[in-house]
Amino acid sequence: MGKLSGITVVDLTQFLPGPMMTVMMADQGARVIKVEPQAGDPARMMEPNEAGHSVWFANLNRGKESVVLDLKSEEGKAALVELCKGADVFVEGFRPGVMKRLGFDYDAVKQVKPDIIYCSISAFGQEGPLAHHPAHDMAVQALTGFLAVNDGPDGMPVVPGAPSADMAAGLTALSAVLMAVVGRDRTGEGAYIDCAMFDSILPWCAHTAGSAIAGGESPVSASQRSLGGAGFYQVYQTADGKHVALGGREIKFARNLLAALKREDLIPHAEREAGEQGELIQFLRDTFVTRTRDEWVEWFTDKDVAFAPVLNFRDALDEPHIAERRILVEGSDGAHHIAPPIRFVGEEWIPGATPELGR
Template sequence: MKLEGVKVLDLSLFLPGPMLTLMMADHGADVIKVEPAGEGEPSRHIGYVKNGASVWFRNTHRGKRSIQLDLKSEDGKALFWALAKEADVVVEAFRPGVVDRLGVGYEAVRAVNPGIVYCSISAFGQDGPNRDRPAHDLAVEALAGVIALNEGQDGKPASPHMPVADALASLTALSGVLMALLRRQTTGVGDYLDVAMLDSLLAWTPNVTGKIFATGEPHTPKHERSWGGSAMFQLYECADGQWIALGGSEVKFARNLLDSLGRLDLLPYAELQPGPGQYPLRDFYRETFRTRTRAEWETWFEGKDVCFAPVRNLKEGFEDPAVAARGMLAFDAEGNEVVGTPIRFREEPGVVDPAIPELDADRGQITKHGWALPRST
């Protein structure tokens, strides 16, 4: 696998860091999860449990080894240093400054391991005026202005459906870590990576910053293409209270749909800029889609060149045979659901190891052998 032989020491908790190291583990990296004293990784105890383990923990920590360290103790630090001297990557997600106060920050690790790639993930980065401000995903999205874009039918902001600040920070960190490992092959020297959730979120706004950068004015979400201003990029309720989505605002899709509905006379509305000018077409769709159930519309749309989809719940999404066909849902020997890896190589594909470590389960092996015996042996 692509990352075979890469040794990762993961001090992070919750979601961004663990997802980063999960993707590395899926592709061959040996990941040792350093869990804090007490109850260990918080996600072991959060949310729904199946067969004795948190579903969240199972799908962020499978395929890793676990050791519990108190980094404030001499014994804990001694074992950390034994591992850090041989590691390729260290990932941490404490508040800025914590690892330095503990004596295990980048400068200290680099002094004994110049090749280390050290990644810090935080809400707002290691510098700047918000450096010490506490925040999880929701607060970061709110400060970035993204929550305000998630405006519901009632005109009020709604809580986000996915932790996109967490997710984008994780993917940004993965990209940076891999860049640094690639560069190290030439220089022999590692680097320090400062990833902020806010930075990662704002970096993914090029397609929605047009109005604020061009006019200096904030958006009115319901008038914008992505959030309700386009009749062809919109959610519509069906006769049974279920919903469907039209997800392609190109005029060709509107032409195909309106032709099938016998209303090509409405096509000029689809050619207008998103906003109030398209509302007559949106109103027509609202009336039309209320005349049949979601299932009936699914049948009706078959074979038509229109960006259409039923609005499913997450359970329905995972039950789609296409998800299993792509390897994004599998089951372990006990029947626990395991989410697959999205990074698909033709050669050396990733391998999803469904096993999860018990808290501190690998202490004896790691204490005795260090990195010598990876979990896969």
């Protein structure tokens, strides 16, 4: 039995943040009832497919039950009321105001289930100037300042490689719901959670946006140690057109690498402020481009340096580390799943089945 066995979740979310949150609950034994419209969660249609399902959909909805309801019909509303009566948690991801118009806002659901834990996930929260502004992940990153520092040496922001605002919201919502479950066990009272993608990702800038947080100017990537201004937190091209990364700013790593390269004279450069390490960065660029990525991997084997080759997803998923820790798991239908990051020692995790629409 999973840690959340006995918890029932009514899940009205689609795409990424909500499904990511509720699949983590399903992975731990919660009963998650996914309420879908007639056409289903749009993620069902997102290619590529494996074993008859979208890989995206399967990885974020395994282990759930699917129920198709038309929430604009009296029959659909009545069915949802019945689901709410047996629920511990209710999760929705519509724009603010939609659930009230449908008759299933927090106050309405609380009338049906007084101790319900109700979680709304939205881009900007239920109130405020941006509450009704349409947005997916990148727009939220743009409005929080994160996209501005997701830039190259030319200062041009690029499309982020990870939907950080979506995932931050999913993790934040999960944490909040579990806190509320603990609180309800003590007090008998439910809770309403207003989880915004904007609010969820913003704390992630504490280590980079200090000057702005303190009321000053916004930091510039080229002068930040974590954003490209330091030689030992940097990406370098190799002779075969691939890339490697130095990912440890501690001075001991600089000493170890520069000594091995017989350039101890550059160690003081690694101690300089970010943005003032141009000579060191140029030396490392000139050095790394002399060998292929795999040659550098071999060279670094006996070096105590925070170094990594830049892998694509195929390379990464084929790494022995993935197999050893059983991070990529094959389900009973042959489909592949990325294992949940929350796993308990001594307990084997097996992916639940991907629900067919309405089943």
